[in-house]
Amino acid sequence: MILNNLVSLPELYSYALITYIAVAGVLWLLHRFGRDDLLLPVAAMNYMLLLTISQYTASKIGAFVGPMVIPMGVFTYSASVAMLDFLTLRYGRRVGYWVVRIAAYLQALVFIINWLVIAYPPAPFWQGLQGAFASIMGTSARIAIASITAFLISETYDVFLVSRLRGGVLRRVGYSDPVAMTIDTLVFIPTAFYGIVPNIWLLMASQLTVKLSLVPMTMLAVWINRRALQYGLATQPTPAGR
Numbered sequence: 001m002i003l004n005n006l007v008s009l010p011e012l013y014s015y016a017l018i019t020y021i022a023v024a025g026v027l028w029l030l031h032r033f034g035r036d037d038l039l040l041p042v043a044a045m046n047y048m049l050l051l052t053i054s055q056y057t058a059s060k061i062g063a064f065v066g067p068m069v070i071p072m073g074v075f076t077y078s079a080s081v082a083m084l085d086f087l088t089l090r091y092g093r094r095v096g097y098w099v100v101r102i103a104a105y106l107q108a109l110v111f112i113i114n115w116l117v118i119a120y121p122p123a124p125f126w127q128g129l130q131g132a133f134a135s136i137m138g139t140s141a142r143i144a145i146a147s148i149t150a151f152l153i154s155e156t157y158d159v160f161l162v163s164r165l166r167g168g169v170l171r172r173v174g175y176s177d178p179v180a181m182t183i184d185t186l187v188f189i190p191t192a193f194y195g196i197v198p199n200i201w202l203l204m205a206s207q208l209t210v211k212l213s214l215v216p217m218t219m220l221a222v223w224i225n226r227r228a229l230q231y232g233l234a235t236q237p238t239p240a241g242r
Contacts, residue, residue, distance in 0.1 A: 012075075012210075016214055016217060026042060027225050044099050052107065058072065074214075096159035104152050149188075149191055181211040
């Protein structure tokens, strides 16, 4: 693991805000130009893409001003929760569950491909770099296992809470996301980094702190798309969950 140079909190949160605005803005534009038929596939694609990016970026531990250290995939993962909230609020619990299941399948596929690439014999000129490559890809594969386990548990629960809670969409996201993000951290960090990171409790506390501080951005992403959500909730009955 490489410890990143110290950066300021405004820099980190600027990166997070850009990520959130980018993924939420695509949905806003689709609704704005009357392409609601594309909201489901585009939001689902964003969700899968953000999870895959999170697997690889989480293999680098970044440090910022103060004692806190975090896996750098925390921002894209948290943005993926905003996409899942949107899908669940607009299309219902059953769609949310299926998106999580399909994402788990695709992340498992990434894990399998990683190991196949590691096991494949390298070209002679690559022999010297094979160890470093295997180390990087092996870490990502372990993170993939942790990611699949953590988000299957936490995001299934997130879908359940978002669809069950009553009140406005911001209230539902504001209550459900901290619970889901806490569960994700408690499962993901020990599974991915136990025995690798020396102070795993600091890493766990740091990630949870940053994730919870990003909940307002998740609420912002939902708020940006509130008109699309109101349209969907007004015209489509929420499917019964299982």
